[in-house]
Amino acid sequence: MKILITAGPTREPLDPVRYLSNRSSGKMGYALAAAAAARGHSVTLVSGPVALPPPKDVQVVRVVTAVDMLAAVKLHLATCDALIMAAAVADWRPVRVAKRKMKKGSEQRMLLELKRTPDILKTIAPLKGKKLFIGFAAETHNVRAEAKRKLREKRLDLIVANDVTAPGAGFEVETNRVTIFDAHSEEQLPLMPKREVAEHILDRLEAKCEA
Ligand code: CTP
Numbered sequence: 001m002k003i004l005i006t007a008g009p010t011r012e013p014l015d016p017v018r019y020l021s022n023r024s025s026g027k028m029g030y031a032l033a034a035a036a037a038a039r040g041h042s043v044t045l046v047s048g049p050v051a052l053p054p055p056k057d058v059q060v061v062r063v064v065t066a067v068d069m070l071a072a073v074k075l076h077l078a079t080c081d082a083l084i085m086a087a088a089v090a091d092w093r094p095v096r097v098a099k100r101k102m103k104k105g106s107e108q109r110m111l112l113e114l115k116r117t118p119d120i121l122k123t124i125a126p127l128k129g130k131k132l133f134i135g136f137a138a139e140t141h142n143v144r145a146e147a148k149r150k151l152r153e154k155r156l157d158l159i160v161a162n163d164v165t166a167p168g169a170g171f172e173v174e175t176n177r178v179t180i181f182d183a184h185s186e187e188q189l190p191l192m193p194k195r196e197v198a199e200h201i202l203d204r205l206e207a208k209c210e211a
Contacts, residue, residue, distance in 0.1 A: 026050030
């Protein structure tokens with residue numbers, strides 16, 4: 001299969017020295033890319049800024065903002081059979097990006113006005129056709145309900161949900177504890193290394209592809 005994977009955070013600039021972002025390390029998306037390439041799939045990895053080496057036999061496309069990531073996903077979507085959106089796309093970006101460093105002067109407070117970034121999965125949903133789309137849901141509460149809502153609203157074939165507050169799961173760690181949902185079932189996996197989580201996700205993807 002030709003698999004397009006996104007990984008890492010996006011960064012939304014505020015001025016030349018500052019940005020808004022999140023705690024994503026990119027480890028889950030990079031583990032997926034490495035595991036898929038090792039299985040012989042052709043893998044393109046659209047990566048936000050992370051401190052990880054490029055996985056072997058993977059074409060890496062580097063992006064910074066959510067808008068950049070959307071453009072890169074659109075560019076590579078036409079030739080892929082499956083998309084795995086493991087990236088933690090920032091939901092908000094500053095309305096104004098200062099050309100020069102913002103100086104604090106004598107202010108004790110400042111208000112930052114933000115606007116929505118594009119929802120990549122919702123934007124490309126009309127281009128889905130027969131491609132398989134897998135999303136992630138990083139939640140702190142109502143994990144099951146939120147995962148099922150996102151599965152439906154983002155037209156996903158599978159969603160991988162995790163409670164990022166659970167021990168050993170979520171950001172900056174080597175392990176994850178996830179539940180994989182499709183429209184009819186849910187499969188709860190025990191705590192395991194992200195590479196093993198990646199293998200499970202790919203097993204499910206390959207099974208859907210053959211179905
Ligand atoms: N996602 C996306 N574009 C965005 C935000 C998220 O394509 N602007 C994708 C993520 O890559 C992930 C899925 O949508 O696969 C769910 O992301 P998540 O951050 O959990 O959810 P949100 O859509 O941001 O919803 P909420 O703010 O309600 O949690």
